Amino acid sequence: MTNKPTIAILGGTGSEGTGLALRWAKNGYDVIIGSRKEEKALAVTSELNEILGEELIRGMENGAAAREADINVLTVVATAHETALIGLKDDLQGKILVDATARIKFPNPKPPEPPSAARLAQDLLGEGVPVVAAFQNIPASALKDLDKELDSDVLVCADKKEDADQVADLIRGAGMNAYYVGDLDLAITLEGLTAVLVYLNKFNDIKHASIKIVG
Amino acid sequence: MTNKPTIAILGGTGSEGTGLALRWAKNGYDVIIGSRKEEKALAVTSELNEILGEELIRGMENGAAAREADINVLTVVATAHETALIGLKDDLQGKILVDATARIKFPNPKPPEPPSAARLAQDLLGEGVPVVAAFQNIPASALKDLDKELDSDVLVCADKKEDADQVADLIRGAGMNAYYVGDLDLAITLEGLTAVLVYLNKFNDIKHASIKIVG
Numbered sequence: 368m369t370n371k372p373t374i375a376i377l378g379g380t381g382s383e384g385t386g387l388a389l390r391w392a393k394n395g396y397d398v399i400i401g402s403r404k405e406e407k408a409l410a411v412t413s414e415l416n417e418i419l420g421e422e423l424i425r426g427m428e429n430g431a432a433a434r435e436a437d438i439n440v441l442t443v444v445a446t447a448h449e450t451a452l453i454g455l456k457d458d459l460q461g462k463i464l465v466d467a468t469a470r471i472k473f474p475n476p477k478p479p480e481p482p483s484a485a486r487l488a489q490d491l492l493g494e495g496v497p498v499v500a501a502f503q504n505i506p507a508s509a510l511k512d513l514d515k516e517l518d519s520d521v522l523v524c525a526d527k528k529e530d531a532d533q534v535a536d537l538i539r540g541a542g543m544n545a546y547y548v549g550d551l552d553l554a555i556t557l558e559g560l561t562a563v564l565v566y567l568n569k570f571n572d573i574k575h576a577s578i579k580i581v582g
Numbered sequence: 583m584t585n586k587p588t589i590a591i592l593g594g595t596g597s598e599g600t601g602l603a604l605r606w607a608k609n610g611y612d613v614i615i616g617s618r619k620e621e622k623a624l625a626v627t628s629e630l631n632e633i634l635g636e637e638l639i640r641g642m643e644n645g646a647a648a649r650e651a652d653i654n655v656l657t658v659v660a661t662a663h664e665t666a667l668i669g670l671k672d673d674l675q676g677k678i679l680v681d682a683t684a685r686i687k688f689p690n691p692k693p694p695e696p697p698s699a700a701r702l703a704q705d706l707l708g709e710g711v712p713v714v715a716a717f718q719n720i721p722a723s724a725l726k727d728l729d730k731e732l733d734s735d736v737l738v739c740a741d742k743k744e745d746a747d748q749v750a751d752l753i754r755g756a757g758m759n760a761y762y763v764g765d766l767d768l769a770i771t772l773e774g775l776t777a778v779l780v781y782l783n784k785f786n787d788i789k790h791a792s793i794k795i796v797g
Contacts, residue, residue, distance in 0.1 A: 478771045481695060506797060518796045522778065528785065549781040556693045556778050559771030563737065566764040567795060570743065575797040580782060581733045582721065582791040 374537065375436030377401040377429045378443030378451055380411040383467060383502065386510025387440065388415055390541040392423040393513060399425045401432030408432070418513075433458035438537065440465040441488075442502075448484055452491050460495040464488065465534055467502035469561035476566075478559030485524060485554040499534045500524040500554035503561050505543070506575035519577030520544040524554040546580055589752065590651030592616040592644045593658030593666055595626040598682060598717065601725025602655065603630055605756035607638040608728060614640045616647030623647070633728075648673035653752065655680040656703075657717075663699055667706050675710040679703065680749050682717035684776035691781075693774030700739060700769040714749045715739040715769035718776050720758070721790035734792030735759040739769040761795055 374391055376384045379400040392398045392415070400415070402408035405428040412426030433439050433455055439462055443451045448468050452459075468484040471477070482490075485500035492498065501523045509517055521538045523545050525531035535545035560578070567576035589606055591599045594615040607613045607630070615630070617623035620643040627641030648654050648670055654677055658666045663683050667674075683699040686692070697705075700715035707713065716738045724732055736753045738760050740746035750760035775793070782791035 477767055478696070481693070509797070522782075546782055547785045548778045549785070552692055553774070553778055553781065556771055556774030559768070559774060563763045563768055563771050566768065567737075567761055568797075570762045570764070571795075573795070573797050576795055577797050578793045579796045580786075580788070580791055581794045582724070582783075582788050 371396050371540070372437035372537070373397040373399065373435065374438055374440060375399040375401050375432035376440045376442055377433060377455065378441060378447065380407055381442060381444065382507035382511065384442035385411060385415055386507045387442070387502070387541065388424055389418060389513055390510055392419055394540050394542065396540060398423065399427055399432045399435060401427055401429040403429055429455060430458040436462065438463050438465065438533070440467065442467045445470040445484070449487070449491070452488055456492055459492060463497050463499055463530055463533060464492065465499050465501050469503040469558040471558065471562045471565070476562035478562050479555065481552065481555045483551055483554035483558060486551040489526070489551055497525065497527060497530040498551060499530050500551060500557060501534055501538065501545070503554070503557040504564060504577055506577055508575050509577070517543050518579055520546060520580045522546055522548045522557055524549055524551050524557065526550045544580070586611045586755070587652035587752070588612040588614065588650065589653055589655060590614040590616050590647035591655045591657055592648060592670065593656060593662065595622055596657060596659065597722035597726065599657035600626060600630055601722045602657070602717070602756065603639055604633060604728055605725055606752070607634055609755050609757065611755060613638065614642055614647045614650060616642055616644040618644055644670060645673040651677065653678050653680065653748070655682065657682045660685040660699070664702070664706070667703055671707055674707060678712050678714055678745055678748060679707065680714050680716050684718040684773040686773065686777045686780070691777035693777050694770065696767065696770045698766055698769035698773060701766040704741070704766055712740065712742060712745040713766060714745050715766060715772060716749055716753065716760070718769070718772040719779060719792055721792055723790050724792070732758045733794060735761060735795045737761055737763045737772055739764055739766050739772065741765045759795070
């Protein structure tokens with residue numbers, strides 16, 4: 368592990384995962400895009416490196432990516448959340464898993480019922496994998512526009528604050544503010560907030576609504 | 583009903599209610615502070631009018647205040663929510679009720695379980711009283727500091743957008759931005775956000791955290 372940890376973004380070929388990958392790679396982190404199929408990961412990675420103008424990001428099958436990384440970030444689609452966790456349980460042991468999942472259904476999302484996706488992940492993975500919830504409320508489109516400064520803040524949940532602190536460092540490393548807001552049960556509100564942001568866009572003529580902390 | 587409606591703030595002697603009363607009175611609204619006991623309402627009202635330097639706010643017993651108002655705002659403590667609604671059901675008929683309730687317990691709040699307090703209020707009051715959820719995430723302390731511009735935004739839920747629009751006008755009239763974010767089921771997330779804001783203050787060296795919409 369060099370100064371900056373290696374970050375694997377599992378199920379990372381979607382817009383949220385690739386957006387985060389670009390931000391971290393641009394800021395000097397070693398980034399791996401993971402996918403169920405290695406060739407998908409490689410194809411997406413090659414597009415991202417083209418955007419960056421350098422071969423900064425690697426592509427791997429999810430399990431290999433998880434084993435190679437110092438810290439893992441899960442950005443699978445919500446419907447694949449449980450299956451992905453079961454399949455990757457062994458590969459994830461001993462490292463923090465950042466869970467970005469917000470289980471909302473389009474086009475008319477409702478706040479999901481407790482427990483939070485991150486609490487479900489923690490229960491499923493066991494104490495060998497400290498789960499940290501983050502990125503539920505960051506519009507993927509904003510991440511991918513590398514020339515744009517991000518003005519939205521990232522709320523972070525974890526049962527242990529020291530795990531959240533490690534992830535907060537990574538978030539700041541990607542150019543965003545991070546705020547610890549409590550244990551994984553609080554993450555149900557971050558998921559609900561994703562639904563709120565959908566309606567904020569819909570009803571208020573906003574394109575990519577997100578939140579900033581003031582006070 | 584003049585141009586600006588008469589607003590009754592029921593259970594309005596606490597810090598949230600009095601803060602809202604000051605903001606509205608200062609901006610030319612006719613404001614009534616309601617309380618279970620008329621003398622309590624009158625005592626608090628007299629303090630508020632002293633701050634304003636004018637006899638702008640009236641004090642009444644909750645039921646009388648509700649009947650006199652064009653629009654009612656409920657700021658009772660969370661534990662009194664259901665009892666207050668049952669007691670005031672008849673007095674509230676035919677007018678919008680703005681419900682500011684967030685059912686969180688100090689000092690270690692958890693996000694409450696659905697249904698939202700505002701949905702419970704709507705079910706209890708019936709369709710003669712359109713319920714609108716708002717103000718869950720506005721720090722009372724910020725409201726009372728009249729020299730301070732409010733930089734926090736108000737998220738508004740209602741089953742009918744036209745009801746939310748009326749309340750959004752009042753919110754803007756008190757100097758804040760208002761955003762409609764969907765039906766009363768979404769308000770569970772506004773309540774959870776109140777818990778999140780408690781931890782934001784606690785863990786991040788912030789005094790009166792609230793949120794602003796960006797994007």
